[in-house]
Amino acid sequence: MSLPERQTDIGPPHYEKFLPPIVKKNYGKWAYHEVLTPGTMVHVAEGGDKLYTVRVGSPRILSTDTIREICDLAEKYCDGYLRFTTRNNVEFLLSDQKKVDPLLAELKAKKYSVGGIGPRISNIVHTQGWVHCHSACTDASGLVKAIMDELHDYFTTKALPNKVRLAVACCVNMCGAVHCSDIAVVAIHRKVPVIDDVNVGKMCEIPTTVASCPTSAIRPNPKTKSITINEEKCMYCGNCFTVCPPIEIHNPEQDGVAIVVGGKVGSLRTNPKFSKLAIPYIPNEPPRWPSTVAAIKNILDVYAANAKKHERVGEWIERVGWEDFFKLTGIPFTFQHIDDFTFMRDTMRNSAAFKY
Template identity: 35%
Template sequence: MEGPARPYTNFIPPYLKESVGKWKTHKVLEPGIIEHLDTSGNKIYTVRVASTPNGRYSTETMRKISAIARKYAGASMRFTGGINMEFVTKDLNDAISLKTEMEDLGFPIGGWDGHLWNMTSCAGYFHCALAATDAPSILQNLANNLGKYFNKEELPAKLTISSSGCPSSCGNSFLTDISISGIHTEIPIVTPEVSKCDLQGTAYTCPVGAIQLKQLPDGSRTLEIRANLCIGCGLCVGACGGIIFETPEKTDGHAISIGGKAVPSRVGTTLGRVVVPYLPNEPPYYKKTVAVVTRIIETWKKDARKGERIADWVDRIGWESFYEKTGLPFYGQSMEYLDVRGMMTLRDGGTR
């Protein structure tokens, strides 16, 4: 946007402007309603509302949400980084009324302290050619089954869940406590059509350097994919029509990772580790995926100490114990290597 810099405070309600930079403390009054106190004794109230897992709304719904914001929250609201909705009211009664009206629209209120904070996904199949799984639909099924953790049943600590259609992780996978990542389990194949592509440029798209230029006996050049390095991200397939997955409908699926978080507490910022390397895509309900995620949450809930996020809990009990307690199959690799590359390694039973 061009023009002179404008302070962001131009866009917030007057009762919030008065306290900007003077906050003293806050407390959760009930799931989803947070009271903030400034140094002059002024109070305001944040109402936190769950979003749709993909952050996708009809304009009709957005108009209803806007009307509620106009009525109770100074005609203003925001989406958090985890795509929850947040409204700020001046009065507690307005916060309570806003909560009731948003619940009537079907949006649960909560997501704070020891609860499920947010669920986010990338666009997946909606408009991305690289997707190996229907990330928004998987997340919607998880939301349908895990809603009680957003505002009713308490968990040991904050829980975030995400899903991405492929290992590129646009849905923020690997930095959430539990994440689903689509995976193409085939190694893509190079067809003669590859000659129509920018070979060097296509090779550069590979994030792990698995594509190399190759000279053919007739002097022409082609590309070669090193199967032992390929993580099935599909970026080369998106970049060049001459590289294809042969039977993605049979071989695409998704992996489950746990233990990602982007905060300095306890064991610090951690990347998620792949604990289930492959589950088939089974729409519409993805029952196996929902069952595995539910089992992980239930085990963590029962076994973790208060304040331990999933990464902290596993750090204390160890990976072996994690597999024993959850009953998930253990593949025998060192957990140090269970990053995105581990998806492919584990998929083949560690033979690659």
């Protein structure tokens, strides 16, 4: 069978091909929107046209079977038009209000999770994990599933003071904006890598490997044509493993996850913020990571009980102070919480005013 002729550098198809007629007509002319339920909203155009959006969660890993099912639903209820969000939700776009309830009914019958709009949690942005990544030191999809099961009501119904953006990164490379999330899990190593001298010599460029270390812990070792690692300087980031895989950083019994909190990307009210360390280490507990899930639930509950309306997690913590955050959540404060990498100057307290 002959193949069609390939084309190169054509780029993606133009988005206009995929816009529902109501969107094309009102492009740039939307007046306002209202959140109708945790999973539905309506956008109203200046001329009065109404576009209804129904949002459902997805595990991000989707089989072609499920995508076909989603396509069938889109054809049945929204003339085949749909989109995905940056947080991996599916959005059905309806111009006919009468079809909203029947769509919701069918989604419910098919056990889709409808929600994620407004002051609650949305889908968890995450990475590939053991499913598909060479540098993963936890499984992102499994953690996400376990966390979303526990927090499911905060996706489908319950409200919070403001939206809470969750993320999971399966190593410190952080493919996704984990470093600026309200609550995020990042998998970490805690042991100096083990060097396979023979293969380092064969497979790796020594100068590149030396240069890869952010703490200058790596030196060339001319005797072995390999490298040595200064154990006192190594912070287990794994960047040397990335440039030179025979430097084995994985240590299944010692690898685990850290929890960081208080980040955001929007400029609303306060500046965008990095997430900061809340819990330095929880062991990997597949298949359902109960300690990690419980720790996140605790932080979310304390936030929900203490934050003012519209305060994001980071804004609440900055208002009450980190000393209060650790007191209220009961999370122990450790040496790992004090920055000794790049941000120490900015993070130590230089004031005589603080709380107990």
